[in-house]
Amino acid sequence: MTAEGPPLELLLHRLAETPPDFLTAPVIGNTGAVHTAAVVNDLLRMHGAPDIENGIAELTNSQDANRLRLALVLSWLLADETILALHRPPGEVLAAVLTGSAELGGFVQARNAVDNGERREEVVRTTLEKLSLRPLGENESFARDRLTTLSTAERTRVLAASREAEARARAIREALAKKAAEESADKWSRE
């Protein structure tokens, strides 16, 4: 976060207006509609990449739909003209997409990255941080503290939900295991 980037508000506004195409299902195997690697490649060309970056294969091979959708959202964000004007090396931009989407993927649903105010801010700040940037007008310690606050709260919430989900799954498994086969309820026919 050593350098100042664009104003936070401007990027939050851009994220809130992410076109629906960037939230379309990414291609995984035979399903989905948008090739994430192709979109990211377009972004890198906008940042001046002459060739396809090697690291992009990570997106082609990923089976994680949410991570791929976040990569699409980050591609939209990083195509803002204020970021293009910074002339960052394409390799750094790609690294920001890859590490940003991977890091956020476990905690932030792509849809929330656009629709939810706090998650939008987390996504913008995380993406800037991957480029060693902080929002315009903020000092480094404030920017770091704010990102930590946002991400810690979300991780705590997600981990609690995950523990709750695991407890319920365990209860369901135990409930099913306790019921003796067919000592259940009347069906008029059997399969």
Added chain:
Amino acid sequence: MNDAPPSDADRYPLITGRGRAMLKFLREHPAAPIYRNESGNRLTADDLSKVSAFDAEVAAHAPAWSPGIPPDWLADFIASCLRDVPRYRSYGFTSAALEDLPTVSRADLSRDIAEFVPDPVPIDRLIQFSTTGTTGHPLRIGSHPTVAAGYLSFHRRALRHFGIELTAGAGETAVVLVGFQRRCFTYVSVTPQMNEAGLAKINLHPADWRDPGDRARYLDALDPEMYTGDPVSFAELATLPLTTRPRALLSTSMTLLPGLRRQLETHFGCPVIDVYSMNEAGPVAFSDGITWHLLQHRMFVEILDESGNRLPPGHRGEVTLTGGFNPWLPLLRYRTGDHAALIYQDGQPQLTGLSGRPPVRFRSTSGEWLNNIEVTHALGGIAISQWTLHQAADGSLTFHCAGSPDHQALLAALTGLFGQTAAIDIHPGAVFDGKVIQYTSRLDPLSQSS
């Protein structure tokens, strides 16, 4: 969760004196079989009103959609799955077109069924149905007494197609579920939504009876309005000297050939209805002898190719289900492993060419590849209840079947298909115990060989 074994109060919460009298009659008749287990309807008053409402809903709504125009409930169903079901939520969508979503297989359900139970549904009265199937993926399905009771609503829909309205009530036996295997879960119960008419699940295997002659005596005493079973148990039922006749037979679990169906219909003087049903989805469709009519008004059917692409009407592929009536297992693109084509008749989606498991290819003596469904069709006129066909690497064929069907007719059917010079070994009198892998071929790399 109560660890104590269920009591009669758990099994029959609404039972009255009439119901108790029916249970006593079913259990204590002098010719009764040895009932080996206990089970019940488990329906509370609140459940019963839900079951009645569901029955009216099923009666009032037919499955309906057109090519390219999905049913109106589908988008909301998909959204609720993506929001509430842990497995589907992990896809990372809040809404999506069905064809953009991944498919789910029996192996996925088998791996961890808990992932498929929605967050909002209570689990304090969860029940389970287990199935081993023939795919090597044993399944334990979460369900509920109201879901189990809901089967009857779909049976009634199928029966209505044949002009039959069930009328059994207090003091009468509504249904006997017949099995014919070495080990079988057997019990008696009553059906509250039919005024506590009796239900008996029995095994026709002589080992379950004090005297094999008791089988006919007992069933005549029960005089059930309907029997449900499979082709094997019905073939055995037809050997009994029954003097009573049901109003319908409902067959599930195994392929029912037209020849056996006709024979059973003639013998019992009533319709024999073949129902396509599975633990994961319940009764999906019934056959009118030509096509399969879908039963569930909140079940959407797609036909997919091996790569998961949706096939157009008339093309055969894997039957894939979305929706259902079990809130404890909402299905979102569930690949059943069964194959059929979807067609539209009078504006209604129907299935044709339905057969279980992926197609197996056999080679005729002329080198032509034959789909296993052609074998099923060729055998259609012969009254056999269960069979297997295996093709060895040298092209020779081994056919095992239950009972003693007409050898010449069988040979003619098979040589008509495979060629007059085909090497075919026919082994009648085979004893199968439960479902079998019907078709295998060493020549087809996709086939599981026995």
